[in-house]
Amino acid sequence: MLKIEHKAFWTLRKKVIIGYSLVLCLIIAVIIWSLINMVRLGKAAEAILKENYKSILAAENMIDSLERQDSAILLFLLDYPDKAIKQFKENENNFLLWLGRAKDNITIEGEEQIIEGIDNGYIQYLIDFSNLQTIAHSDSAQATELYHQTVLPTFVSIRKECIELREINQNTMFEASNKANNVSNRAFWSVFTIGLASVVVGVGFSFLLAGLIVKPIHQIIAAAKKISEGDYDVEVKSKSHDEIGMMAKDFNQMVQKLKAYRDLNLKQILSEKHKSEAIIGSIDDGLIVINSELKIEDINPAAAKIFDKKPNEIKGYHLLEITKDEKLFNYAKKSFTFEIAVVSEDTEANVLTINKGQSQQHYSYSATPVFAGEESVISMVLLLRDITRLKELDRLKSEFVMAASHELKTPLTSIGMSISLLKEKLINKLDSKESELLNVADEEVLRLKALISDLLDISRIEAGKMPLDFDSITVKLICEKAVSLLKKQADEKNIELSYNVPTDLPNIKADANKITWVLTNLIANSLRYTDANGYIKLSATSVGSQIHISVEDNGSGIPYEYQSRIFDKFVQVKTEKALGGSGLGLAICKEIVRAHGGTIWVDSQPGKGSTFTFTVPVAS
CATH class of the missing domain: 3.30.160 (Double Stranded RNA Binding Domain)
Known part of the structure; x- marks a missing residue:
């Protein structure tokens, strides 16, 4: 319900405006008073400079000119008449110039009488010097005596009056300076007093206004705090x-x-x-919510059932303590570090295996970060998807492939032997068409035998039945062996095949034959897709506890759409240079490298070549 309230005359706005207007008036008064005193002080200083400085300057120059004229008279007596008269005349003009300026700037009482005395004395001084010049032509001794008795006393009298003129103006300047100083002091104290009063009034008003404003605000803050607590x-x-x-x-x-x-x-x-x-x-899939400390904040019944516990028995525990799986723990830790769901290059790497008595259950896991607005990740949701049935189907498929391959191997061997026998016995009795069909049949049998062999190999590796003879071997040895096996084919295609392995590279822990097979398979693929005058280079580098072995070529490269699937079974790159094959070679390479505890990947740019790299652990 709204209430109609009358507006009070003394609103906060009016209070603030009136209070600070008073302070503003005081400040304006201080400024005006300061300006008045500055004008008065300026006028006093101007009076000091204008009224007295010209007279002091004139007196100084007249004294200087008079002393130079006296020096000229002495030169004249020392028998340097030309130089003396020239110097006397120059300083006579200068003296009369400054005497005229002094006459035009009479501002002090008694200054006119002094200047008149200087003027009369200087006229007499010029007459005495003229007389001295006349006598000097006939009697130099009498001229010297005249200088001491007449000229010099006149000089001293004029100089004394010039000094008196200077001093009377200096004294007046000092008096004006004292007056200006008094004005300045009065201005300072008056401005200080008014300014202090303004500060006191302003501070007092500010405290009063702050009290009026802050008190209800404090009440509002206290109330807001209670509201945040739910009251x-x-x-x-x-x-x-x-x-x-x-x-x-x-x-x-x-x-x-x-x-x-x-x-x-x-x-x-x-x-x-x-x-x-x-x-x-x-939800049938398991869901686990973990915080930044990798502790379980929430878990659904499906996930709790995986670990044979109830949800309340798991909350608050560390993820590693419940799952006891280092791979899952490291995956969650990386997801928090990079604030994204980490995607592994190996699709089968993110699998959690739980032993249930005599059987095993397999769960693929993925992480989804939970953001707080635009801030960092506050929690992570782990999804555990049961893939036990898929794993079992994959196992059954592998067993079926192995069984079928075994069953096909024997009849294919018989068919191959029969075709070879026919080619030996009847080659001369068959026409060209029949011979061509027999050769095609022989080639197809060989291709099927190679496919079955590859199928058997990959099935054994996936089932863990392929024995690996681990040993400490040098990388240079297996590169040299792989290159020697395919060097002839490379030379026939005019392709440069080389390897560069550092001599100080550590040994690797591997099955020499299996790793050599991986290298030869990669080199063979490069030979298929590299033109004449191209190159294939093998190299190796040490990175932490792994050795990275690479096969680089400048062939046609791999289209981007195939690069993510190139290591899957039966995947073949469809290009103009596709030369057949089972599509199992790279899949076998991947399984062999995985069996050694390493990974394999490809970096390729279509039209510029490819680089296949796999890792093998360093021998301890």
């Missing part, structure tokens, strides 16, 4: 009718609406929670 029975009390009071009333209305909203949606939230739990509980 909606709070109310902020405020007696003021300004904006703060209105905010308090609005806050109280908001709290009431939140309380109503909570009560309205609590049942719906609980219903959704129960629905989600029911959905997760009904």
